[in-house]
Amino acid sequence: MTDPKHGITEAEAIEQAKQGHEAAFEVLYHLHKRRVYSLCLRMVSNPAQAEDLAQEAFLQLFRKISTFRGESAFSTWLHRMTVNVVLMQLRKKGLPVVSLEETLESEDEAPRKEFGTKDLKLTGSVDRLQLQRAIDRLPPGYKTVFVLHDVEGFEHNEIAQMVGCSIGNSKSQLHKARLKLREYLKFMRAEKAKTG
Amino acid sequence: MTCSEVERVLPELLDGGSNGAFPPDFDAHLKCCPTCSDLVSDLKLIASEARQLAASEEPASRVWVRIAAELRAEGLIRDSAIPDSAIHDSTIREPEFAPARPVVVPVPVPASPRWRWRALWLAPVAAAVLVASAYVISHKPAPQVATQQAPAPAVTSPAPVTPATTPALVPAPAPQQMAKNSAKPKGVSGNGNEIGRVAEAAAEPEPSAEDQQFLSVVSTLGPSTRATYESQLRAVNADIQETQAYVDRNPGDADARQHLMDAYQQKALLYQIALDRIQ
Numbered sequence: 001m002t003d004p005k006h007g008i009t010e011a012e013a014i015e016q017a018k019q020g021h022e023a024a025f026e027v028l029y030h031l032h033k034r035r036v037y038s039l040c041l042r043m044v045s046n047p048a049q050a051e052d053l054a055q056e057a058f059l060q061l062f063r064k065i066s067t068f069r070g071e072s073a074f075s076t077w078l079h080r081m082t083v084n085v086v087l088m089q090l091r092k093k094g095l096p097v098v099s100l101e102e103t104l105e106s107e108d109e110a111p112r113k114e115f116g117t118k119d120l121k122l123t124g125s126v127d128r129l130q131l132q133r134a135i136d137r138l139p140p141g142y143k144t145v146f147v148l149h150d151v152e153g154f155e156h157n158e159i160a161q162m163v164g165c166s167i168g169n170s171k172s173q174l175h176k177a178r179l180k181l182r183e184y185l186k187f188m189r190a191e192k193a194k195t196g
Numbered sequence: 197m198t199c200s201e202v203e204r205v206l207p208e209l210l211d212g213g214s215n216g217a218f219p220p221d222f223d224a225h226l227k228c229c230p231t232c233s234d235l236v237s238d239l240k241l242i243a244s245e246a247r248q249l250a251a252s253e254e255p256a257s258r259v260w261v262r263i264a265a266e267l268r269a270e271g272l273i274r275d276s277a278i279p280d281s282a283i284h285d286s287t288i289r290e291p292e293f294a295p296a297r298p299v300v301v302p303v304p305v306p307a308s309p310r311w312r313w314r315a316l317w318l319a320p321v322a323a324a325v326l327v328a329s330a331y332v333i334s335h336k337p338a339p340q341v342a343t344q345q346a347p348a349p350a351v352t353s354p355a356p357v358t359p360a361t362t363p364a365l366v367p368a369p370a371p372q373q374m375a376k377n378s379a380k381p382k383g384v385s386g387n388g389n390e391i392g393r394v395a396e397a398a399a400e401p402e403p404s405a406e407d408q409q410f411l412s413v414v415s416t417l418g419p420s421t422r423a424t425y426e427s428q429l430r431a432v433n434a435d436i437q438e439t440q441a442y443v444d445r446n447p448g449d450a451d452a453r454q455h456l457m458d459a460y461q462q463k464a465l466l467y468q469i470a471l472d473r474i475q
Contacts, residue, residue, distance in 0.1 A: 020274030022424065025267060029260055037255040048454060051259050058263050062272060126245045135246075149211075150246035156211070175207035178239045185242070 010074060018066050025062055032075060033058075036082045042147040043086045045136045053089060057082040083148065083162055090140065126185065134184035142177035149174050197225040202232045210239055256455070257431040261462045264428065407433070414470050428466055435459045 008016075008024075010031060016024030036057055041050035061078050068077065135143060135151075144163060148154045149170070154162070156170040163170075202225055209218055218226070226233045267273045407429060415422045439456045446452055 020272060022264060022267070022273045025273065026260065026264070029263065033255055033259070034251040034253065037259070038249065038251050038253040041253050042249065050253075051255055054255055055259050055262055055266075058259075059266055062263070062267060063270070126241055128245065128248065131242070131245055132249065135249075146246070150243045151249050153247070153250070171207045171211065175210070178210075178242050181242050182235075182238050 011070075014065065014068060014074060017062065018068075028062075028074075029058055032078055035075070036078065039079070039082050039147070039152055040086055042135065042151055043090070043144065049089075053086055054082070057085045060085065079152070080162075083152075083154075087144075087163065090144075127188075130185055130188045131181070134181045134188065137184055138177055138180060142173055142180060145170055145173040146177035146181070150178075197221045199225075199229060199232055202226075202229075202236075206236070206239070210236070210243070256435060258435045258455070258459055258462055261428055261432050261435075261466070262458075265462070265465050410467060410470065417470075425466065425470060429463070432459060432462045432466065436463065 008027060010028070013024045013027040013031075017028060033054070037050055037054040040053040040057070041047060044050055044053065057078070061081055068074065135146065138146060145159055148159045148162070149156065156167045156174075159165075159170045160167045165173075202222065205222070209222065226236060264273070411422060411426055411429070414425045436456065436459045439452060439459055443449065443452045443456050
């Protein structure tokens with residue numbers, strides 16, 4: 001990955017940052033800021049908090065940059081650090097990250113598959129804005145797993161390790177999150193169709 | 197395979213349990229059951245659309261300003277910006293992005309007493325910026341009704357403000373007036389209340405007398421340091437201008453007011469950091 005403005009590679013920027021060059025830090029920041037900030041924003045749904053979390057993630061990364069040896073991709077390292085920062089913040093606030101209770105929710109609360117009903121099919125027409133709003137409405141536990149898996153691309157074994165649950169729980173939460181999102185999106189489409 | 201069995205195995209199958217291919221009886225059921233077929237299609241669509249949301253948002257420019265300030269405060273930035281006048285050996289220049297090699301760092305000579313004296317005004321200016329911004333922001337009239345009409349902030353994507361693209365310096369009046377006046381850029385219409393639109397419509401602001409004086413003092417630290425401060429000042433001024441315009445249109449938005457306060461604090465911090473270096 002090369003920064004087009006300065007014409008240096010990420011690896012060069014990392015080495016320069018280890019020596020304390022501000023411009024090198026800035027290059028690394030601009031290369032990864034969107035991914036880090038977007039992840040934070042998806043998890044907390046609040047731009048101000050997302051900025052604070054992104055700032056903290058980068059600061060933690062830069063403080064430890066001298067220890068980076070290149071065994072894994074820099075972006076992977078940063079990504080995991082960002083997730084840890086966000087999860088720590090959620091735990092500090094007492095918000096559930098992934099709740100076992102959510103797997104024991106009552107039949108009334110669990111998303112139902114509607115047999116035999118005529119639903120508005122989503123295929124081919126998921127509005128990105130509506131999807132973002134639907135994600136914001138998800139319960140915290142569902143949202144965490146959905147964001148980490150479907151948005152950010154982590155595998156279930158990684159998610160299980162990060163949030164402290166089993167792989168089976170992670171898969172179950174993800175499936176329920178997708179079902180809930182499907183319901184939210186269909187509801188939004190129905191509302192939109194009514195109002196015209 | 198029945199619909200219940202499909203629902204039971206779906207979580208495992210959708211996540212590529214068999215490299216995207218479904219078992220034959222599963223496929224057969226989907227072909228004859230439109231409900232299950234629609235369900236599978238919808239869930240796959242949601243998963244694929246979700247991936248587009250990764251890295252889709254841009255943080256405000258103030259985030260980098262804060263990070264840089266913190267890195268400096270912690271001594272993690274050991275910049276190459278050594279005052280030109282302080283370099284005893286004129287052949288030694290620390291390159292910006294040269295390959296790693298031993299660099300002799302000459303002992304920096306403190307700024308002359310004349311410049312130190314001139315720079316002392318930075319301290320009260322920094323303090324005044326904070327006080328004035330706190331006064332103005334806390335005394336904004338409370339709205340009767342929430343006026344924010346913009347969609348959820350998560351979905352707006354303000355125009356990226358980078359040192360290369362930021363406008364010229366925002367006019368900043370005397371410190372006691374700095375936060376009270378809001379520089380309305382030319383061409384900004386009264387409609388629209390999204391930060392992104394304001395950023396796009398903003399004309400290039402003129403540098404304030406204080407900013408120009410600040411930069412002339414910082415120049416004593418060397419051209420590369422001046423350039424760094426200038427770019428950071430540009431970024432934070434653009435942020436102030438942008439956020440101020442948004443707050444003017446949405447006085448009830450507490451988050452925006454906090455952002456404006458943060459932006460002023462960043463500017464004050466920039467002044468303070470420069471003062472610390474000069475003294």
